[in-house]
Amino acid sequence: METITLAEGVLVRREAWYRRFVKSEALTGYFLISPAVFLMLVLLAYPFVLAVYISMTDRVLGESGKFVWFTNYIKLVQDPIFRNTVWNSFVYTFATVFLKMFLGIILALLLNQDIPARNLIRGAILLPWIVPTSLSVLTWLWMFDSLFSVVNYILLGVGLISRKIQWLGDPTWAMVSVIIVNTWRGLPFFAISFLAGLMTIPRELYEAAEVDGAKRFRQFWHITVPLLQPVIAVVVLFSTIWTFADFQIVYILTHGGPLNATQIFATLAYDVALVAGRIGEGSAVSLFLFPALLVVIMFMLKYLRRE
Amino acid sequence: MRRKRLRTLQRVFGVYLPLAAFILFALFPFYWMLISSFKGNPELYDLKANRLWIEHPTLDQFRDLFAKTEIVRWLFNSFFVSFLTAGLSMTFGVMAGYALARLKFPGAQAFGLATFITYLVPTTLIFIPLARVVTQFGLSNSIWALVVTYPTFLIPFCTWMLIAYFKSIPKDMEECAMIDGCSRIGAMVRIVLPMAIPGVIFSAMFGFTLSWNEFVYALTFISDPAQKTMSVAVPTELIRGDAYFWGELMAASLLGSVPVALLYSFFMDYFVSGLTAGALKG
Numbered sequence: 001m002e003t004i005t006l007a008e009g010v011l012v013r014r015e016a017w018y019r020r021f022v023k024s025e026a027l028t029g030y031f032l033i034s035p036a037v038f039l040m041l042v043l044l045a046y047p048f049v050l051a052v053y054i055s056m057t058d059r060v061l062g063e064s065g066k067f068v069w070f071t072n073y074i075k076l077v078q079d080p081i082f083r084n085t086v087w088n089s090f091v092y093t094f095a096t097v098f099l100k101m102f103l104g105i106i107l108a109l110l111l112n113q114d115i116p117a118r119n120l121i122r123g124a125i126l127l128p129w130i131v132p133t134s135l136s137v138l139t140w141l142w143m144f145d146s147l148f149s150v151v152n153y154i155l156l157g158v159g160l161i162s163r164k165i166q167w168l169g170d171p172t173w174a175m176v177s178v179i180i181v182n183t184w185r186g187l188p189f190f191a192i193s194f195l196a197g198l199m200t201i202p203r204e205l206y207e208a209a210e211v212d213g214a215k216r217f218r219q220f221w222h223i224t225v226p227l228l229q230p231v232i233a234v235v236v237l238f239s240t241i242w243t244f245a246d247f248q249i250v251y252i253l254t255h256g257g258p259l260n261a262t263q264i265f266a267t268l269a270y271d272v273a274l275v276a277g278r279i280g281e282g283s284a285v286s287l288f289l290f291p292a293l294l295v296v297i298m299f300m301l302k303y304l305r306r307e
Numbered sequence: 308m309r310r311k312r313l314r315t316l317q318r319v320f321g322v323y324l325p326l327a328a329f330i331l332f333a334l335f336p337f338y339w340m341l342i343s344s345f346k347g348n349p350e351l352y353d354l355k356a357n358r359l360w361i362e363h364p365t366l367d368q369f370r371d372l373f374a375k376t377e378i379v380r381w382l383f384n385s386f387f388v389s390f391l392t393a394g395l396s397m398t399f400g401v402m403a404g405y406a407l408a409r410l411k412f413p414g415a416q417a418f419g420l421a422t423f424i425t426y427l428v429p430t431t432l433i434f435i436p437l438a439r440v441v442t443q444f445g446l447s448n449s450i451w452a453l454v455v456t457y458p459t460f461l462i463p464f465c466t467w468m469l470i471a472y473f474k475s476i477p478k479d480m481e482e483c484a485m486i487d488g489c490s491r492i493g494a495m496v497r498i499v500l501p502m503a504i505p506g507v508i509f510s511a512m513f514g515f516t517l518s519w520n521e522f523v524y525a526l527t528f529i530s531d532p533a534q535k536t537m538s539v540a541v542p543t544e545l546i547r548g549d550a551y552f553w554g555e556l557m558a559a560s561l562l563g564s565v566p567v568a569l570l571y572s573f574f575m576d577y578f579v580s581g582l583t584a585g586a587l588k589g
Contacts, residue, residue, distance in 0.1 A: 028491045029412035032402040036462050037418065039399075040425055043440065043459045050436035103329075110326045121326070123572065125333050130571050132520040132538045135560035139340045142553050150339055153358050184332065238427075245429030248522045252542055266431035266523075273435045274527065282435055289432045297424055 055284035061277030072284040081260050082268070082285070089264040091175065092250075093243045096182040101236055103183070104190030105228075109220075111191065112198045122192070129188035137252045140181045144168050144253070171261030174254050178262050181249050186242075190235055197231035198224070233303055241296040245289050265289055337564075344368050344558035351554050368554035369562075378559060380533055381540040384450055385519055385563070388536055392457040393514035399458065400465025400510055401503075405495050407466065408473035409481075419470075426463035430523045438527050452528040453536070457518050464517070465510040472506030473499060512574055516567050537563035 055072055059065030076082045111122060128136060143150050144167035155161045167177045201224065209219045247266035250256060256263035256271065263271075265288055273282020343351060347365045350356055372378050406412075407419050437456060438447070446452040480502075481494040489497065500507070525539040532544050541559045545552065 025410040025491070026412040029406045029410040029415060032406035032410070033418055035399040036403040036422070036466060039459055039462060040421065043437065043456055044425060044428065044433065047433040047436040047440050050439065051433055054436055054439075106325070107329050110322060110329070113322050115322065115326065121330065124330055126571070127337060127568065128333055130516060130567050131337075131564040132522075132567070134520075134522045134538045134542050135563045136336060136340075138542055138556055138560050139336045139343075142343065142551075142557065143336065143339055145551075145553075148352065148354070148358075148553075150358055184336070188333070241427055241429060245431045247431050266429075269431065269435065270527075274438075279435060286432055286435060289429060293427060293429070293432065297427060300423075300427070301420075 051283050051287055054280055055287050057280045059278075059280040061279060065280055068280070072281045076281070076284055076288075081263065084260055085263045085265060085268045085285075086288070088175070088260075088262060089244060092179060092182070092246070092262075092264055093240060095179045096186065096243050097236060097239050099179070099183045100186045100190045100239060101232065103187055104194050104235075105232075107187065107191040108194035108198055109224075111195050122195075126188045126192060128185050133185055133248050134252055136185070137181060137249050140177075140184075141168075141253055144177055168254055169258060171258055174258060174262050178250050178253055181253060182243065182246065185249065186239060190239070193231055193235045194228060197228045201227045230303075234300070237296050237300050237303075241293055244292045340557050340560055340564070343553060344561045346554060348554055368558040372555050372558050372562075376545065376555075376559075377532060377540070378562065381535055381537050381544075382562065384534065384540075385536040385538070386566075388450060388453045388457065389515045389518040391454050392461060392518045393511050395454075396458045396461035396465050396514045397507060397511040399462050400469055400514075401500065401507060403462065403466040404469030405473055405499065408470045409478070409495075410491075422463045422466050425459070426467055428460075430460060430521075434523050434527050437524070441528050446528075448529055448531045448534060450529070450534045450536075453518075453521070453525055456524050456528070457521060461514045461517060465514060468510045468513075469503065469506050472503045476502050508574065512570060515570065519567055 056067055056069055057065040058068050058071070107125065111118070111125070115121065142148075146166060146169055149164070149167060151167065152161070152164045156164070165173055168174050205223050205227075206219055209223060214222070245266055246264065247270070250262050250264055250267050251270070254262045256267045265285060269282045269286035271282075272285055273279045276282075342359070342361050345364045345366070345368070346361055347363060347367050350362055356362060403418075403422070407415060407422075441447050441452045441456065444452075444455070446455060476499055481489075481498045484494045484498050485491065519536075520538055521536075522538050525536050526543070529535055529539070532540065535544065537559075541556065541563060545556050545559055
């Protein structure tokens with residue numbers, strides 16, 4: 001009799017423990033995040049570790065290669081094409097992020113005005129960012145065509161230039177071209193995000209400034225800029241890493257050419273690893289994006305923590 | 308009177324003209340895409356014609372496209388991959404987002420941080436080894452390689468987006484439901500989810516667009532023309548060697564752009580509110 005009661009007691013206690021665990025937030029939480037965690041481990045963390053390993057081998061397509069420590073990295077740092085790529089990546093990133101920020105603020109200020117058909121205009125402005133980049137860049141490729149360039153047609157027509165520009169054939173113009181197209185594609189994201197930030201600034205602040213006799217520019221400098229700063233910082237950080245690691249615009253427009261004049265990290269990594277088949281070296285090229293990613297993450301965390 | 312005229316002038320030069328310039332810059336490539344796809348080849352390559360207009364509109368380019376290429380297949384592939392990955396990522400994103408917004412458990416913060424960092428990782432950082440992983444799974448050269456890999460960048464986005472939405476919903480209602488005997492998951496599905504519909508729709512829609520537009524993975528993992536999606540098939544299959552058939556290319560680009568553009572025209576408000584929430588909270 002006694003033992004049975006005891007057993008029942010244990011059973012009841014065990015059931016209570018089991019029920020408590022099932023009902024506990026922890027188990028529910030782990031259950032809910034498990035698919036996301038699984039995917040992130042198998043398809044992000046593992047490939048990343050693999051990337052570090054492969055970048056230290058002399059693997060070529062179809063062969064397994066052997067471990068060579070940092071040979072690939074040393075070779076790259078001494079390679080003039082790679083050095084050129086580093087320089088190009090920085091030029092491309094800084095020029096486009098600056099242009100997008102500068103034009104983005106102007107566009108956001110314009111969109112924040114009392115204008116007719118506001119939603120329609122916003123939709124139109126957003127279009128370059130929504131449409132598949134590879135397809136819209138094909139259109140730009142056609143617009144920059146050496147023989148049929150409609151950009152030249154228009155510029156010649158209105159008399160802004162007197163001779164055709166070789167948009168993609170000349171090294172300097174090729175860089176200008178990819179910068180224009182990247183700015184075109186990324187500007188909507190900047191402008192719409194800034195616009196959202198602008199709309200949260202209370203109108204009373206401007207009214208008060210007006211009463212105090214502050215002119216438009218001073219209002220902009222002392223009210224708009226400081227209050228918009230958090231949004232600007234986040235958007236700029238996002239865009240910096242995306243632009244630094246960008247691939248499709250350059251791949252489709254110039255394929256890194258002419259003579260590697262527009263070669264950036266991702267396109268070089270693709271060429272070395274998948275076109276030339278030197279997988280180890282290509283992996284090393286794309287891992288050079290990692291320090292940039294780290295810097296952006298660091299700033300982002302520091303920034304979000306302060307918020 | 309003079310002041311009024313001055314103000315009108317100010318508005319024209321200070322607002323309308325610059326705005327018109329921005330709109331022109333944003334839309335001209337689409338205009339060019341549109342008119343190029345409705346021109347016949349003779350007109351397309353006629354340097355003496357007025358190039359900004361169509362003299363003889365024709366559907367030749369589209370007819371060639373449907374008759375001579377696998378465009379239907381590519382469109383289907385794009386829809387298939389985008390629907391599936393958006394649906395999967397939305398589901399997993401809702402689960403993870405709810406857990407992070409509401410539940411306390413050891414490791415929650417670390418997971419939240421990992422999600423955020425993952426969101427920043429560019430696809431070009433790991434596409435080379437990922438190609439190997441995909442091969443190990445026996446998925447290389449198959450559309451399933453994309454179905455499996457796209458959620459890796461979609462789930463972090465959906466999760467991050469939805470945390471903000473879930474946090475904006477008051478806790479009281481689900482707590483009431485749980486006191487009335489509803490389980491945690493039951494409360495999430497029946498009470499919280501219906502209230503988070505705008506966020507859920509936005510994340511699904513954005514997931515769809517990101518999948519539809521993805522290029523790097525699709526280019527790397529797939530070489531079989533029948534398995535390609537629009538974003539990769541058009542620039543790789545329609546450019547044969549050094550020959551650019553611009554009419555066909557533009558017609559195909561138009562077909563690949565219209566679905567996402569339509570999606571946005573219907574859900575514009577959701578989109579702007581979602582994007583702004585993301586920009587302000589993210």
